[in-house]
Amino acid sequence: MALHHHHEVHFSHRMGWLRAAVLGANDGIISVASLIVGVAASGTSGNVLLITGVAGLVAGAVSMAAGEYVSVQSQADIEKADLLKEAQELACNPELELSELQHIYIGRGLQPELALEVARQLSQHDALHAHARDEIGISEINSARPVQAALASAASFTVGAIFPILAMLVSPTEVGRQAVFIVTCIALLLLGGLASYAGGASLIRGALRVLCWGVLAMLCTHLIGGWFGTVL
Numbered sequence: 001m002a003l004h005h006h007h008e009v010h011f012s013h014r015m016g017w018l019r020a021a022v023l024g025a026n027d028g029i030i031s032v033a034s035l036i037v038g039v040a041a042s043g044t045s046g047n048v049l050l051i052t053g054v055a056g057l058v059a060g061a062v063s064m065a066a067g068e069y070v071s072v073q074s075q076a077d078i079e080k081a082d083l084l085k086e087a088q089e090l091a092c093n094p095e096l097e098l099s100e101l102q103h104i105y106i107g108r109g110l111q112p113e114l115a116l117e118v119a120r121q122l123s124q125h126d127a128l129h130a131h132a133r134d135e136i137g138i139s140e141i142n143s144a145r146p147v148q149a150a151l152a153s154a155a156s157f158t159v160g161a162i163f164p165i166l167a168m169l170v171s172p173t174e175v176g177r178q179a180v181f182i183v184t185c186i187a188l189l190l191l192g193g194l195a196s197y198a199g200g201a202s203l204i205r206g207a208l209r210v211l212c213w214g215v216l217a218m219l220c221t222h223l224i225g226g227w228f229g230t231v232l
Contacts, residue, residue, distance in 0.1 A: 021153070024154065029163055029164065032165065033217075034218045035056045036177070037222050039052050057165065060161060064154055068149045073146040079138050090127050094123075101118075105118050190207075192211060
């Protein structure tokens with residue numbers, strides 16, 4: 001009987017770029033929309049609101065890229081140091097490292113003899129890769145990619161920030177704030193649903209989760225902007 005290859009769809013390989021993209025787009029939509037809503041609540045003119053939104057887009061995109069790069073690069077540095085240390089241990093104490101792998105596999109349910117055989121075969125194939133994956137927890141799926149994360153964050157922030165800015169541009173000045181609020185809510189619902197779909201989670205739960213935080217942020221900046229507008 002012929003055996004057919006069974007292909008299963010998994011989502012963990014999307015974890016790195018999806019996290020950065022969702023974080024960037026979410027931050028772009030919420031921060032720029034909240035900035036526009038808050039400044040609008042103080043009674044500022046439409047031109048100033050547009051400049052505020054564009055400035056928020058540029059500053060936010062650069063900030064997201066820089067922050068994501070530094071954060072992920074730090075993770076990459078840690079991974080590199082761990083791999084270097086593990087390579088040194090393999091060179092100095094190969095039998096001890098083999099025993100470590102064996103005990104890891106025993107802890108996962110293998111019999112001692114089978115665990116030792118698995119450890120030996122994996123070590124013969126690529127000992128450092130085996131220890132990186134099973135002892136340290138580094139794999140191709142979750143390994144740090146600083147440049148990829150930075151570009152994804154900056155690009156997604158820009159895409160997200162465009163929504164409230166476009167709403168401000170195409171709507172009359174007197175209803176600009178309301179238009180920004182409505183467009184932002186729609187964008188957040190779409191973003192939350194899309195992110196949940198890409199990650200294999202509930203569409204409704206993901207959409208509502210993002211929407212609630214976005215509405216809360218806009219409400220806070222609206223109250224603060226209105227208060228400052230009254231005081232000043």
